[in-house]
Structure formats: structure tokens, C-alpha cells
Amino acid sequence: MNDSLLHLYELQKVDRQLDDLVESRGELPDRVNEMRAQVQDQRQQVEQIRRDVHEVESNSKKLTGDIVELREKVDRYKAQQFDVKTTREYDAITFQLEDAQRRLHTNMEAVSRMGIELEQLKMDEQQMSQDLSDMETELGEAETALSEVLANTEEQEKELLKRREELASHVQPFHMTIYNRVRPAKGGIAVVSIKNGVCGGCFNAVPRQLVLELRKGDKHAVCEYCGRIIVGEPIAIAVDGEPEPVTYDVESEEFESGEENEE
Numbered sequence: 690m691n692d693s694l695l696h697l698y699e700l701q702k703v704d705r706q707l708d709d710l711v712e713s714r715g716e717l718p719d720r721v722n723e724m725r726a727q728v729q730d731q732r733q734q735v736e737q738i739r740r741d742v743h744e745v746e747s748n749s750k751k752l753t754g755d756i757v758e759l760r761e762k763v764d765r766y767k768a769q770q771f772d773v774k775t776t777r778e779y780d781a782i783t784f785q786l787e788d789a790q791r792r793l794h795t796n797m798e799a800v801s802r803m804g805i806e807l808e809q810l811k812m813d814e815q816q817m818s819q820d821l822s823d824m825e826t827e828l829g830e831a832e833t834a835l836s837e838v839l840a841n842t843e844e845q846e847k848e849l850l851k852r853r854e855e856l857a858s859h860v861q862p863f864h865m866t867i868y869n870r871v872r873p874a875k876g877g878i879a880v881v882s883i884k885n886g887v888c889g890g891c892f893n894a895v896p897r898q899l900v901l902e903l904r905k906g907d908k909h910a911v912c913e914y915c916g917r918i919i920v921g922e923p924i925a926i927a928v929d930g931e932p933e934p935v936t937y938d939v940e941s942e943e944f945e946s947g948e949e950n951e952e
């Protein structure tokens with residue numbers, strides 16, 4: 690089996706895992722940030738509506754106090770009307786009485802309006818507080834998930850990068866060059882194995898002659914449709930078939946560059 694291809698195939702696998710890892714991280718932090726902003730916004734809205742409730746309540750309280758005073762005034766003016774000696778005094782009292790009655794009426798209407806407004810505000814406040822509480826719970830869960838993902842992936846990433854370095858050191862520059870060129874253009878997959886005579890990347894048929902050549906795992910082919918590096922089945926089995934990192938003490942073989950490998 691070709692040592693360089695074997696390592697390249699596993700390198701591809703490791704790079705996929707690294708891609709997945711970065712991808713899994715990429716979405717969660719964004720989502721958590723978005724949720725944090727929404728919670729912050731909701732908190733401000735709840736605070737605002739609580740201030741509104743408080744303001745309406747205190748206005749209503751003040752007006753209610755005024756109403757009590759105005760009622761007393763009205764009663765007093767009505768009593769005074771009976772005690773007046775002159776028409777002028779009567780007119781003056783009547784004027785004050787009517788003014789007090791008008792203000793009493795206006796205040797009572799305002800207090801009644803505020804009562805309705807307050808009821809609505811309190812209902813809204815309750816709903817918004819409930820929503821906030823739900824959002825905070827969800828955020829808490831997402832933050833926990835994020836910290837777990839970060840903790841897990843940090844360790845995993847270190848291991849994968851270390852493994853990648855090891856593998857890369859065994860891959861021939863020639864293979865690495867094709868790999869680096871093809872991978873970004875092909876959705877991160879530059880090396881595939883042949884499966885039932887088709888390219889494992891684009892599933893187009895591989896010419897019969899190449900299928901035979903790939904059988905031993907000592908050569909690679911470049912797919913004429915997708916441009917990916919195709920390796921033979923023995924390499925895929927050696928890498929994917931065993932959970933442990935691949936060991937190899939295969940007889941060294943001629944690389945395409947013609948280099949010799951010492952055992």
C-alpha cells in the first residue's frame with residue numbers, strides 16, 4: 690500500500706472532523722449572542738412597562754387624592770350657598786362650586802381611564818415578564834450547551850491538529866499539492882475511495898483499467914469528472930475499517946516521484 694496515500698486519506702478524514710468542529714462552533718456562539726441581545730432587549734421593555742405602570746399608578750393616586758379634596762369642597766360650597774347674605778356672595782360661591790364640580794368630573798373621568806389603562810399595562814407586563822423568564826431559561830440552556838461545546842471541541846481540536854501534523858509529515862508534497870488545490874473547490878473533500886467502480890466523490894464511473902490499477906492501494910487516480918484524488922479500497926479499509934490510528938509496516942514502494950523509502 691502506498692504510505693503517502695494512506696496518510697493522505699486519513700488526513701482527509703481528520704480535516705473533515707476539523708471542519709465539522711469549527712462549523713458546530715460557528716453557529717452556536719452566534720445564536721447565543723443573538724439570544725443575549727434579545728433577552729437584554731426584553732429586559733429593557735419589561736423595565737419600561739414597569740415604569741409606566743408605576744407612573745400611571747402614582748398619577749391615579751394623586752388624582753384620587755384630589756377627588757377626595759374636591760368632594761369636600763363641593764360639599765362645603767353647597768353648605769355655604771345656604772348661608773350667604775347677598776346675591777353677589779351667592780354668585781361667587783356658585784361660581785366656585787361649579788368650578789369644583791367641573792374639576793371633580795374631569796378627575797373622575799381621568800381616574801376611570803387610568804384604571805382601564807392600568808389593567809391593560811399590568812396584563813402586558815405579566816405576559817412580557819413571562820416571556821422574559823422563558824427567554825432567560827432558553828438562553829441559560831444555550832449557554833450551557835455552548836460552554837460544553839467549547840470545552841469538548843477545544844480538547845478535540847488539539848488532538849485533531851496534532852494528528853493532522855503527524856499525518857501530513859508522511860504525505861508526499863506531490864500529493865499534498867493536489868490535495869490543497871482540490872479541497873477548497875470541492876466542498877472540503879479532495880480524497881475519496883473508489884466504491885463499486887465509481888468515484889466516491891461524484892459517483893461517476895471510473896474507467897475499468899483504472900479500477901484495476903487502484904485495486905492494490907499503491908496508486909491513486911484523479912477523477913476525470915470531479916478532479917478529486919481517488920484511492921483504492923484497501924486504503925479506505927485500512928483507515929475507516931479500524932477505529933485505532935492506522936499502523937503500517939508495509940513494504941515501501943516506489944512513489945510517483947520515484948523516491949526510495951528506507952525501512
Ligand SMILES: [Zn+2]
Nearest residue numbers: 888891912915
Ligand atoms: Zn469524481
